[in-house]
Amino acid sequence: MTATLDNPLIRSRTAPALEREELLRYGRHLLLPEVAIDGQRKLKAARILIVGAGGLGSPAALYLAAAGVGTIGLVDFDIVEVTNLQRQLLYGTGDVGRSKLDAARDRLHDANPNVKLELHATRLTAANALTIVREYDLVLDGTDNFATRYLVNDACVLLGKPNVYGSIFRFDGQASVFATEDGPCYRCLYPEPPPPGLVPSCAEGGVLGVLPGLVGTVQATEAIKLILGIGTPLVGRLLLVNALDAQFRSVTVRRNPTCPACATGEIKELIDYDQFCAASGGIGAGLDAVPQIEPRELAIRRAAGEAIQLVDVREPHEWEIGHIDGARLIPLHRIQSAIATIDANAPVAVYCKGGTRSALAVRDLQEAGFHQVWSVSGGILRWAREVDPDIPQY
Amino acid sequence: MSLTISLPSVLSRLTDGQRALQASGATVGEAVADLTRRFPSLSPRLVDDRGEPYPFVTYYLNDEDIRFGGGFQATVTDGDELIIVSAVAGG
Numbered sequence: 001m002t003a004t005l006d007n008p009l010i011r012s013r014t015a016p017a018l019e020r021e022e023l024l025r026y027g028r029h030l031l032l033p034e035v036a037i038d039g040q041r042k043l044k045a046a047r048i049l050i051v052g053a054g055g056l057g058s059p060a061a062l063y064l065a066a067a068g069v070g071t072i073g074l075v076d077f078d079i080v081e082v083t084n085l086q087r088q089l090l091y092g093t094g095d096v097g098r099s100k101l102d103a104a105r106d107r108l109h110d111a112n113p114n115v116k117l118e119l120h121a122t123r124l125t126a127a128n129a130l131t132i133v134r135e136y137d138l139v140l141d142g143t144d145n146f147a148t149r150y151l152v153n154d155a156c157v158l159l160g161k162p163n164v165y166g167s168i169f170r171f172d173g174q175a176s177v178f179a180t181e182d183g184p185c186y187r188c189l190y191p192e193p194p195p196p197g198l199v200p201s202c203a204e205g206g207v208l209g210v211l212p213g214l215v216g217t218v219q220a221t222e223a224i225k226l227i228l229g230i231g232t233p234l235v236g237r238l239l240l241v242n243a244l245d246a247q248f249r250s251v252t253v254r255r256n257p258t259c260p261a262c263a264t265g266e267i268k269e270l271i272d273y274d275q276f277c278a279a280s281g282g283i284g285a286g287l288d289a290v291p292q293i294e295p296r297e298l299a300i301r302r303a304a305g306e307a308i309q310l311v312d313v314r315e316p317h318e319w320e321i322g323h324i325d326g327a328r329l330i331p332l333h334r335i336q337s338a339i340a341t342i343d344a345n346a347p348v349a350v351y352c353k354g355g356t357r358s359a360l361a362v363r364d365l366q367e368a369g370f371h372q373v374w375s376v377s378g379g380i381l382r383w384a385r386e387v388d389p390d391i392p393q394y
Numbered sequence: 395m396s397l398t399i400s401l402p403s404v405l406s407r408l409t410d411g412q413r414a415l416q417a418s419g420a421t422v423g424e425a426v427a428d429l430t431r432r433f434p435s436l437s438p439r440l441v442d443d444r445g446e447p448y449p450f451v452t453y454y455l456n457d458e459d460i461r462f463g464g465g466f467q468a469t470v471t472d473g474d475e476l477i478i479v480s481a482v483a484g485g
Contacts, residue, residue, distance in 0.1 A: 054485050055485055143483070146481070169484045172403050192450055198439070202484035212485070251477060252457055
């Protein structure tokens with residue numbers, strides 16, 4: 001038996017009936033008048049796309065599957081790494097080395113075999129985004145970079161699909177619902193991305209493992225509310241999650257009347273998002289031009305007795321994990337005040353975890369008059385892989 | 395005028411660990427300048443070379459985005475709260 005759906009968000013115009021097993025499985029939903037059988041049928045008819053099966057995508061996918069969302073699309077192209085397990089609950093230790101989508105399929109099928117999974121083993125790009133997003137009722141943004149966030153936003157705006165947004169860093173999280181008919185979009189909140197290098201990634205700056213759980217479940221909640229058409233969606237508000245101070249608060253997000261995506265219609269098609277995100281000027285601009293030294297070359301030159309000063313610009317707690325012998329710790333935010341203590345007449349090699357902070361430091365040193373100064377390419381992680389495997393990866 | 399400025403935790407290492415600070419000024423811009431005077435390393439994270447707000451940092455004066463209420467010229471009343479939110483992309 002089918003019934004007609006009254007939620008224009010859901011592309012399927014009919015709601016499939018619930019099987020006996022489903023009535024039992026979703027019994028606690030069926031007791032809620034706001035859900036009940038009609039709502040559960042809407043969930044079954046719904047098609048939700050999750051972009052990024054990582055920290056945010058993990059809890060979101062698990063809860064949406066458990067809730068009985070009929071079709072879940074997952075976009076990801078990574079393999080499961082040990083460092084994912086601290087927060088990406090879709091995966092277990094035995095999944096390390098597997099593709100995330102394969103591991104997610106098994107876990108989600110176990111959570112709820114009624115859910116149809118559509119696996120998109122690709123990076124979301126301007127070339128494929130409209131084709132993929134078009135097939136879904138709404139999108140849950142669980143990506144980990146600015147370029148894909150602007151891409152998801154613009155695709156959602158162009159196609160008229162809600163964008164259930166979440167992002168995290170260290171102890172702070174943000175969530176909102178963008179690109180609804182009357183609401184603002186991501187570009188209304190952030191017209192331009194930060195320049196590369198200014199905002200570290202979670203891989204560089206860290207993230208409390210439970211934080212994506214808090215934010216990803218907010219996203220799942222909002223997605224379910226939109227499908228059910230209940231409550232007050234997080235449209236026009238930005239939820240700020242401050243895990244350190246246990247504060248959840250929301251601030252107003254207004255539709256920007258000059259927004260090129262959702263207001264003026266200036267953006268009529270998807271653009272080159274890598275270029276858009278690389279084009280911003282400011283503190284991180286031009287980092288690509290910073291002189292680099294390969295870890296092996298640095299090791300050879302030091303072993304040959306060349307007096308190269310080695311500066312580690314990470315934080316003290318990272319230094320404790322491991323550091324290169326003979327290095328001196330000067331955290332990046334203290335480099336300006338420590339410049340006078342570094343010999344400008346001798347060569348300097350600067351390293352961090354992955355190479356971004358060291359590039360910023362090298363630029364500071366160049367501006368201070370240092371001529372022989374390099375950023376160690378790939379940071380201590382690459383040094384550990386290529387020169388000294390005793391240094392732990394983190 | 396005195397107001398409270400709330401910072402994201404990532405910037406608090408530039409303010410000796412403080413996430414909520416008092417600042418003075420007649421406008422949001424003056425209050426932010428007061429803060430960056432005391433913590434100079436905050437400046438490049440909050441404002442551009444001309445001292446104007448970045449498009450990827452949002453300032454909420456009592457929960458309202460200042461871009462829709464005068465920007466850095468928005469006037470401040472005693473006891474106001476300014477929340478500073480940086481764009482982050484982690485997922």
